Amino acid sequence: QVHLVQSGGEVKKPGASVKVSCKASGYSFTTYGISWVRQAPGQGLEWVGWISAYNGKTNYAQRLQGRVTMTTDISTSTAYMEVRSLRPDDTAMYYCARGRWLQPEDYWGQGTLVTVSS
Amino acid sequence: EILLTQSPVTLSLSPGETATLSCRASQNINRYLAWFQQKPGQAPRLLIYDVSSRATGIPVRFSGSSGSETDFTLTITSLEPEDFAIYYCQQRSTWPVTFGQGTRLEIK
Numbered sequence: 001q002v003h004l005v006q007s008g009g010e011v012k013k014p015g016a017s018v019k020v021s022c023k024a025s026g027y028s029f030t031t032y033g034i035s036w037v038r039q040a041p042g043q044g045l046e047w048v049g050w051i052s053a054y055n056g057k058t059n060y061a062q063r064l065q066g067r068v069t070m071t072t073d074i075s076t077s078t079a080y081m082e083v084r085s086l087r088p089d090d091t092a093m094y095y096c097a098r099g100r101w102l103q104p105e106d107y108w109g110q111g112t113l114v115t116v117s118s
Numbered sequence: 119e120i121l122l123t124q125s126p127v128t129l130s131l132s133p134g135e136t137a138t139l140s141c142r143a144s145q146n147i148n149r150y151l152a153w154f155q156q157k158p159g160q161a162p163r164l165l166i167y168d169v170s171s172r173a174t175g176i177p178v179r180f181s182g183s184s185g186s187e188t189d190f191t192l193t194i195t196s197l198e199p200e201d202f203a204i205y206y207c208q209q210r211s212t213w214p215v216t217f218g219q220g221t222r223l224e225i226k
Contacts, residue, residue, distance in 0.1 A: 045154070095161055104208060
C-alpha cells in the first residue's frame, strides 16, 4: 500500500534553512507529483507548492516564492522541500502528499513540525 | 488567486443528523473542487474530488454536489461520532491551489 514517511521535527533559528524529506513507497513514484501543505498551530491548511516526480516541474505559492525549493530523487523515491531564511511565522506542521496536476492529494505523510524560534 | 469561502464556520449537530457544509469560489473552478476531513493530530484525508466523486474507501454517507459553477456542498447523512472534525474545501483549477478556511463540525 501507499506510504509517505517524512523526516523528523526540526527547531531552527530565524534566518536558518530547513530541508524536509518525504519518502514514498507502494506506487510508481514518477507517475505522480508531490504536494507540500503546511498548517500553522491552530490554523487552516496552506498550500506550499507541488513538484512533478516525472519531470521535476514545480509550482510554488507566491508567499514563499524565492525561499522554497522542491526537489525529488527518483532513485530513492524521495521528495524534498527546503525553506530558506526562516521566519517565526514559518512555524507549522509541514505535510507532503501524493497528487497530480488536476487531482487532489490522496495519500499524506504524517507531517513534520518545523519550529522557528530564537 | 481564487478565494474559497466556507460556511458556516462552526456547525453543531447530533449523531444521526445530516450536515450540510458550503464552499463558495470567487470564480469558476471548472469542477476541480475537493473536500478533506481533518481530525486533531492527524493529516487531512481526501473525501471527495471533482465535486462529487468519492475517494477510495469513503462511506456513501459523504456526498458532494454543486449548485452552480461557484457554489459547492458537502453533505454528510446520518452523522457518526467519528465524523466530527474540521472540513476543508480545495480548488486546483488555477494555480495557486487554495483551501477554504474550514468548517468545524462539532457534537451538539
